[in-house]
Amino acid sequence: MTGSQLVHHILAVCINERQELKKYPQDRVVVAKFGLEGDWHCREKIEIPGGLVGNFRQIYIASEQTLARAKRALGITLQPGDLGEHILVDGDDLSDIRPATSLTIGPIRLRVMWQNELSLDTKVYHRQLPQIVHNHRGIFCIVEAGAGHSIKPGDSLMLGISAPTSAAASTFR
Numbered sequence: 001m002t003g004s005q006l007v008h009h010i011l012a013v014c015i016n017e018r019q020e021l022k023k024y025p026q027d028r029v030v031v032a033k034f035g036l037e038g039d040w041h042c043r044e045k046i047e048i049p050g051g052l053v054g055n056f057r058q059i060y061i062a063s064e065q066t067l068a069r070a071k072r073a074l075g076i077t078l079q080p081g082d083l084g085e086h087i088l089v090d091g092d093d094l095s096d097i098r099p100a101t102s103l104t105i106g107p108i109r110l111r112v113m114w115q116n117e118l119s120l121d122t123k124v125y126h127r128q129l130p131q132i133v134h135n136h137r138g139i140f141c142i143v144e145a146g147a148g149h150s151i152k153p154g155d156s157l158m159l160g161i162s163a164p165t166s167a168a169a170s171t172f173r
Helices: 064-074 120-124 129-133 167-171
Strands: 006-015 024-026 029-032 045-048 051-054 059-063 087-089 101-105 108-115 139-145 156-162
Touching: 006 029, 059 064, 064 087, 064 129, 120 129
Parallel strands: 059 087
Antiparallel strands: 006 024, 006 087, 006 156, 045 051, 059 139, 101 108, 101 156, 108 139
């Protein structure tokens, strides 16, 4: 997606203070410098094999299309937060959004790092779920501005113009 603006409406906002796949819907969440207050992923660095790296997974956004895809293909019903998403939006899946795209939710500005990759953790819902939602799981974002502001269901998320380079995405890999 380049050059245009597309609006999605936020259906759910979810967090979990523990390091688990499932996130729990909230009435509202508050944006912090490195994610969403109260969520395990809200931190500057994360540990991976080999050491600490910048946290590229501060906020994970998915579309309701992903949940609908699972229901159509597998007959299972997933609730907001079941796939680990912090923000669930309406509309089409987000698979065509490029790294470095700017997103805004009121005064909050996020930067897309990259598409969420296949997670085998989703097998807890159905053994075929990772294959069904592969390439349709959503996007990882970092916070660029707006710490202290809140996000709630009903807010609008605007996808902006892609930056000329995906250097932002490579910063955290």
